[in-house]
Every structure is written in C-alpha cells, then in structure tokens.
Amino acid sequence: xxxxxxxxxxxxxxxxxxxxxxxxxxxxxxVAEVAVPVxxxxxLERDLFLRTLVRELAGTLExxxxxxxxxxxxxxxxxxxxxxxxxSYREAMGVARLDREQVAAVHVDLKARIHGDFVLQESGExxxxxxxxxxxxxxxxxxxxxMCMMTSNVFGLIxxxxxxxxxxxxxxxxxxxxxxCRVVVHLEPGSGEHAPxxxxxxx
Numbered sequence: 001x002x003x004x005x006x007x008x009x010x011x012x013x014x015x016x017x018x019x020x021x022x023x024x025x026x027x028x029x030x031v032a033e034v035a036v037p038v039x040x041x042x043x044l045e046r047d048l049f050l051r052t053l054v055r056e057l058a059g060t061l062e063x064x065x066x067x068x069x070x071x072x073x074x075x076x077x078x079x080x081x082x083x084x085x086x087x088s089y090r091e092a093m094g095v096a097r098l099d100r101e102q103v104a105a106v107h108v109d110l111k112a113r114i115h116g117d118f119v120l121q122e123s124g125e126x127x128x129x130x131x132x133x134x135x136x137x138x139x140x141x142x143x144x145x146x147m148c149m150m151t152s153n154v155f156g157l158i159x160x161x162x163x164x165x166x167x168x169x170x171x172x173x174x175x176x177x178x179x180x181c182r183v184v185v186h187l188e189p190g191s192g193e194h195a196p197x198x199x200x201x202x203x
Contacts, residue, residue: 055140058147070146075198078153085110086158098162100187104128107155107185111136118183126191128159132174132181141175148173151183152198159185160200169197 061070089106090098098106104120107130111118114136122129135141141148152168159166169192172182186192 051137051140054137054147055144058144062144062146067146071149074146074149075153078150079157081150082154082157083161085154086161089158098158100125100128100163103159103162106158110154118181126186126188128185128187130181130183130185132183135174135181142177143175145173145175148175148181151181153200155183155185156198156200159187160202162202163187164202165189166200167192167195167197168200169195171195 058070058074061073064070065073085106086098089110090096093102095102101123104123107128108118108120111132115134115138116132116136117134118130118132120128121131137144137147148170152170156166156168159168165187167186167189169184169186170181171184172178172180174181184192184195184197186195186197
C-alpha cells in the first residue's frame with residue numbers, strides 16, 4: 001500500500017481499491033485528485049520556455065565545442081528547417097520554383113510569422129538586403145552568435161534551392177550587440193567575394 005500527502009489531503013492506493021480518508025473509493029486504475037498549493041505567476045509560457053531551451057542548448061554547444069563548431073551543428077538544423085519551409089511555401093504558392101521577388105517575400109513572411117521584424121531594403125539581380133529590429137528569440141539571442149545560423153541557413157537554402165546560389169552575410173546581428181540585424185544575401189557567385197559569410201548551392 002502506498003500513501004502520498006499533498007496540500008493537506010491524503011490519497012491511499014492499493015492493488016484492489018483506491019480511496020481517501022473520508023471512506024469514499026474509486027475504481028481500480030483511477031487516482032483521486034489531490035489538492036496542490038497555488039504558486040505565483042512566474043511569467044512562464046511555451047514561447048519563453050522554448051526560446052530559453054534553444055539559448056541553453058546553443059550556450060552548452062558553444063562552451064563545449066567552441067563557437068565555430070556550435071554554429072556548424074546549428075547549421076545542420078537550419079538546413080533541415082530551410083528545406084521544410086521551402087517545400088511548404090512552394091506548395092502553398094502553387095509553384096515549382098520561386099523567383100527572386102518570391103524568395104524575398106518568403107524571407108520576410110516567415111520571419112514575421114515567428115515574430116521577427118525583417119524589412120527588405122534592397123532587391124537586385126545580385127543581392128537581397130534586409131534589416132531587422134526584433135529577433136524571434138528576443139533577448140535570448142544576446143551573446144549567442146551561433147543561433148544566427150538559423151537565419152543564415154534558412155535564408156541561404158531557400159535562395160539557393162530556387163535561384164541556384166546564395167551567400168549569406170550577417171553584416172550586423174543583435175546577438176553580437178549591434179542593436180539590429182543586417183543580412184545580405186548575395187545571389188551571384190563572386191558578387192560577395194570579399195564579404196564574410198556562408199555559401200549555399202542549389203541542386
């Protein structure tokens with residue numbers, strides 16, 4: 001027989017019957033509800049929990065294997081997310097391939113849907129440039145530069161798979177303390193030759 005106490009009420013459970021001290025019983029396999037104390041509101045909700053979880057995972061990776069390797073691991077996740085998003089948008093838009101304007105629209109739309117604030121500042125044959133004043137991870141991104149690989153890989157994969165090539169330059173990032181993000185997606189090989197960034201090639 002097992003007994004558990006919480007909030008001043010005791011539930012008793014055995015192999016054949018279950019009951020409480022007032023003599024009532026419930027069918028085997030059911031557990032009577034036990035009162036628990038009310039706790040104050042900490043502000044915890046699903047979005048905050050998930051953002052904090054990603055921050056802690058990124059921080060653990062950075063501390064364990066270093067920033068460069070941590071960025072590499074997160075890039076793998078970013079590529080998979082990018083492939084999923086690319087397929088989803090193509091299907092929703094009813095096209096086999098996105099053109100440059102559609103790629104830019106998808107970049108802005110997907111960030112808006114996860115509470116980013118990306119704005120297209122320049123659209124040309126050789127580059128797309130965006131600024132952003134709000135990261136989807138909010139304050140959780142500060143000091144976690146590896147988390148920016150999600151943007152790099154999602155933007156890069158979608159652009160490359162539809163336009164053939166992309167090099168994503170994270171010119172400014174909130175994670176680094178710049179106060180905003182400025183992301184340049186170079187669309188022609190060599191157009192961002194001297195810019196730091198990651199290259200992506202379409203199939």
